[in-house]
Amino acid sequence: xxxxxxxxxxxxxxxxxxxxxxxxxxxxxxxxxxxxxxxxxxxxxxxxxxxxxxxxxxxxxxxxxxxxxxxxxxxxxxxxxxxxxxxxxxxxxxxxxxxxxxxxxxxxxxxxxxxxxxxxxxxxxxxxxxxxxxxxxxxxxxxxxxxxxxxxxxxxxxxxxxxxxxxxxxxxxxxxxxxxxxxxxxxxxxxxxxxxxxxxxxxxxxxxxxxxxxxxxxxxxxxxxxxxxxxxxxxxxxxxxxxxxxxxxxxxxxxxxxxxxxxxxxxxxxxxxxxxxxxxxxxxxxxxxxxxxxxxxxxxxxxxx
Numbered sequence: 001x002x003x004x005x006x007x008x009x010x011x012x013x014x015x016x017x018x019x020x021x022x023x024x025x026x027x028x029x030x031x032x033x034x035x036x037x038x039x040x041x042x043x044x045x046x047x048x049x050x051x052x053x054x055x056x057x058x059x060x061x062x063x064x065x066x067x068x069x070x071x072x073x074x075x076x077x078x079x080x081x082x083x084x085x086x087x088x089x090x091x092x093x094x095x096x097x098x099x100x101x102x103x104x105x106x107x108x109x110x111x112x113x114x115x116x117x118x119x120x121x122x123x124x125x126x127x128x129x130x131x132x133x134x135x136x137x138x139x140x141x142x143x144x145x146x147x148x149x150x151x152x153x154x155x156x157x158x159x160x161x162x163x164x165x166x167x168x169x170x171x172x173x174x175x176x177x178x179x180x181x182x183x184x185x186x187x188x189x190x191x192x193x194x195x196x197x198x199x200x201x202x203x204x205x206x207x208x209x210x211x212x213x214x215x216x217x218x219x220x221x222x223x224x225x226x227x228x229x230x231x232x233x234x235x236x237x238x239x240x241x242x243x244x245x246x247x248x249x250x251x252x253x254x255x256x257x258x259x260x261x262x263x264x265x266x267x268x269x270x271x272x273x274x275x276x277x278x279x280x281x282x283x284x285x286x287x288x289x290x291x292x293x294x295x296x297x298x299x300x301x302x303x304x305x
Contacts, residue, residue: 069215071186071193078255082270084263085256091119092235093253096246100227101177104169106157109178110257113151118256125151132156170210172223181251182258188251190216195247198226 078085094115097107112129116122129149134156137144149156158174159165166173181187193216201213201220211221228243235241256262 068218068220069193069197071189071216073186074189074192076188076252076255078252078262082266084266085118086252087119088237089249089252090256092237092239092245093249093251093256094119095235096228096233096250097177097253099233100246101250102155102158104158104165104174104224105177106159106174107155107178107257108157108176109154111152111154112149114257114260116151118260119253122151129153170223174224177254177257179258181255187258188255191254192247192251194222195228195250196243 077083097105112125115128116125120128129151132149132153133146134149134153135144136147139145159168162173175183181191184190194214197216198212198214201207205213205220207213207221211223212225213220214222228246230242233241233246239245
C-alpha cells in the first residue's frame with residue numbers, strides 16, 4: 001500500500017518535470033514562428049512599397065513621353081481681369097509670323113482687315129495686302145484671274161492642299177495657327193515652351209533623322225526644327241530680337257488671333273458689373289423699406305380669449 005502511494009507520487013513528479021521543457025519548447029517555437037512571420041510581413045510590405053513606387057515612376061515617365069513635359073506657367077500681361085493686349089507686341093508677333101512661321105503654317109481664319117486698329121493703320125494694312133496676289137473669278141469670260149490683295153482677303157496659304165504640305169515637310173502636316181492657343185492644353189504656355197524648348201537629346205534617347213528633340217512635344221520628337229534664334233530678324237521698333245522676345249511676341253499675336261474679342265468682352269463685363277452694383281443700392285433700400293414694417297411690428301397673443 002505504501003509502495004503504491006510512493007510510486008504514484010514519483011510518477012506525477014516526473015510527468016510535471018517532463019511537461020515543463022515541452023511547454024517551454026512549444027512556447028519558444030511559437031515565438032520564433034511569430035517573429036519569422038512578422039519579418040516576412042515586413043519584407044512583403046517593403047517590397048510592395050518599392051514596387052508601387054517603381055510602377056508610379058514608370059507611369060509618370062510613360063505619361064511624360066506620351067503627353068510631353070509639363071509646361072511652366074508664365075505671367076502673360078493680358079491675363080489679368082482688366083488687362084488688355086500689348087498691341088506693340090502683337091505687331092512684333094505678326095512680323096515674326098510673317099518672316100518665320102508663314103512659310104509653313106497657315107492662318108486661314110484671319111483677314112487683313114482684322115489687323116486694322118490693332119497692330120497697323122488702315123493704310124499700312126492695305127499696302128501689306130496689296131503685296132500678295134489672289135486668285136479670283138470667274139470673270140465675264142468665265143476664266144479665273146489674279147488680282148492684288150485687299151483688306152477682306154484672308155492670309156495666304158503656304159500650300160495648295162494637305163498633300164503638298166505633307167510632301168514638303170517629310171510627312172508632317174503643319175497645323176493652322178488661327179486657334180492654336182485654344183486648341184492646345186494650356187495653349188499660350190505650351191506654344192511658348194515648345195518654341196523655346198529645343199534641347200540636345202539626353203543619353204540613351206535616339207532621335208531618327210529628320211526629327212528634332214523637344215521635351216514639351218508629345219513623344220519628344222518633332223519634325224519642326226528650331227526656328228527662333230537670337231538675332232535671326234530685326235524688329236521695326238528696334239527691340240532686341242532674342243529667342244525669348246520673339247517667342248513672347250508671336251504667342252501674344254497668336255493669342256489675339258484666337259481671341260480678338262477679349263478686350264471688348266472684359267470691358268463689357270466691367271460695365272455690367274458697374275451697372276448691377278448701382279442697381280443693388282436701390283434694391284437694398286426698397287427691400288429694407290418694404291420689410292421694415294414686418295420686422296418692427298409687435299405681435300401680442302391673447303391666450304385667454
